[in-house]
Amino acid sequence: MHHFAYRDGALFAEDVDLREIADKVGTPVYVYSSATIERHYRLYEAAMASTAPGKPAHVFYAMKANSNLGVLKTLAALGAGADTVSEGEIRKALAAGFPASKIVFSGVGKAESELAFAVEAGIYQVNIETEGELDLLSKVAQRLGKRQEAVFRVNPDIGAGGHAKITTGSSANKFGVSFEEVHRLYARAANMAGVRIMGLAVHIGSQIREVDAFEAAYTKMRDLVLALRAEGHRVDRLDLGGGLGIPYEVPKDFDHGPGLIEAYAGMVAKLMQGLDAELGFEPGRLIVGNAGILLTKVLHLNPRPTKEFLVVDAAMNDLMRPAMYEAYHEIWPVAEPAEGAKTIAYDVVGPICESGDTFTAGRELSALKPGDLIAFMTAGAYGASMSSTYNQRPLVAEVLVKGDKFAVTRPRQTYEELIGTDRAPPWLP
Numbered sequence: 001m002h003h004f005a006y007r008d009g010a011l012f013a014e015d016v017d018l019r020e021i022a023d024k025v026g027t028p029v030y031v032y033s034s035a036t037i038e039r040h041y042r043l044y045e046a047a048m049a050s051t052a053p054g055k056p057a058h059v060f061y062a063m064k065a066n067s068n069l070g071v072l073k074t075l076a077a078l079g080a081g082a083d084t085v086s087e088g089e090i091r092k093a094l095a096a097g098f099p100a101s102k103i104v105f106s107g108v109g110k111a112e113s114e115l116a117f118a119v120e121a122g123i124y125q126v127n128i129e130t131e132g133e134l135d136l137l138s139k140v141a142q143r144l145g146k147r148q149e150a151v152f153r154v155n156p157d158i159g160a161g162g163h164a165k166i167t168t169g170s171s172a173n174k175f176g177v178s179f180e181e182v183h184r185l186y187a188r189a190a191n192m193a194g195v196r197i198m199g200l201a202v203h204i205g206s207q208i209r210e211v212d213a214f215e216a217a218y219t220k221m222r223d224l225v226l227a228l229r230a231e232g233h234r235v236d237r238l239d240l241g242g243g244l245g246i247p248y249e250v251p252k253d254f255d256h257g258p259g260l261i262e263a264y265a266g267m268v269a270k271l272m273q274g275l276d277a278e279l280g281f282e283p284g285r286l287i288v289g290n291a292g293i294l295l296t297k298v299l300h301l302n303p304r305p306t307k308e309f310l311v312v313d314a315a316m317n318d319l320m321r322p323a324m325y326e327a328y329h330e331i332w333p334v335a336e337p338a339e340g341a342k343t344i345a346y347d348v349v350g351p352i353c354e355s356g357d358t359f360t361a362g363r364e365l366s367a368l369k370p371g372d373l374i375a376f377m378t379a380g381a382y383g384a385s386m387s388s389t390y391n392q393r394p395l396v397a398e399v400l401v402k403g404d405k406f407a408v409t410r411p412r413q414t415y416e417e418l419i420g421t422d423r424a425p426p427w428l429p
């Protein structure tokens, strides 16, 4: 099942013709499908609920993947919690309706003010990544007259993921405390008035499409839970992170069926059977990746003796995954190409003054002309949320579709918003 599909010769998002969105909102524009978000969340949540019968399985949506307010509200209404990595994300999660009691605060470098905000808001859990953070959290919470529940994020020294820049679980990466250190930190924390350590967390990387790497890391975590308990510590929670990958390259069906999710859930259930810990999960990409596209318009053709450039109105600042990770996104023309239509190998590029502003090189697409619309598929995760205003390009609009309705959930940034907050120093006219 896919909620972006051709109908009557044009690409639709659910029951909305993308040409209509382009007409009314302009391009480039991110378009998200409520039905896809809902479907993926329910599928995932049900599978994780089966991993520890009788215990709650907490799903904290990793909102860094897509923090559009419409997307967040859709997930909050479905009962999801939120995995956050900054005060800004906590504030936005609260604004979107996630209760503080369902918010987790992860991240390598949390500032004192951010910890204070989190403690005051009464969030569910802080995932501690360094000894310094443990001390700081306890101090801050004590000052506020509170005792914050927290877990230690452990680095399992198992790296995985689609690209070196998105692996996080190897000891070469900056994330988490080491296996050796966690025993000492657990013991130290027992005497701290401002924190109550509830258990452990792990997250090994992103876009991982095989269960083996997770299994290796989770086996280590399970053994660590048992070892800490044997030392007399209380370990009630195990947060297993996110990172389950999605198909980017399937041409006609982007929907990850239950296959990988079920295999993952089955592995977790088997491994954690009888552990008697509350499990937590932090999926990001899996929920929203295939729920979004970036709709863009062809501006110019630039034929060269050796190749043809297709210049579109989106650029690397709007979708930086190809430039940053050599990531692959399917490109679908909005007007459905006729069966057997001739194709041309295009280098699809944006207007930014960087050679890296190239979405793809030598991609075979049906012949296109200025004004035609194309869609970068699978752009719902780490698309808009990673965009910038490089080259003084305003942040693009975001639209949420539901059935035959759509709403602009974030308008395109205005030039006043983009430029208007700058201040000249007093010594210049």
Ligand SMILES: Cc1ncc(COP(=O)(O)O)c(C=O)c1O
Pocket (backbone or CB within 6 Å): 062, 065, 083, 106, 107, 168, 203, 205, 206, 207, 241, 242, 243, 244, 282, 283, 284, 285, 286
């Ligand atoms: C701590 C943590 N949890 C969850 C996620 C979500 O990852 P993904 O979008 O791959 O599921 C990330 C990002 O990789 C993360 O750093």
Ligand SMILES: N[C@@H](CCCC[NH3+])C(=O)O
Pocket (backbone or CB within 6 Å): 064, 166, 168, 206, 207, 321, 325, 381, 382, 386
């Ligand atoms: N932003 C990355 C993945 C990193 C996830 C956050 N730890 C991507 O687009 O694939």
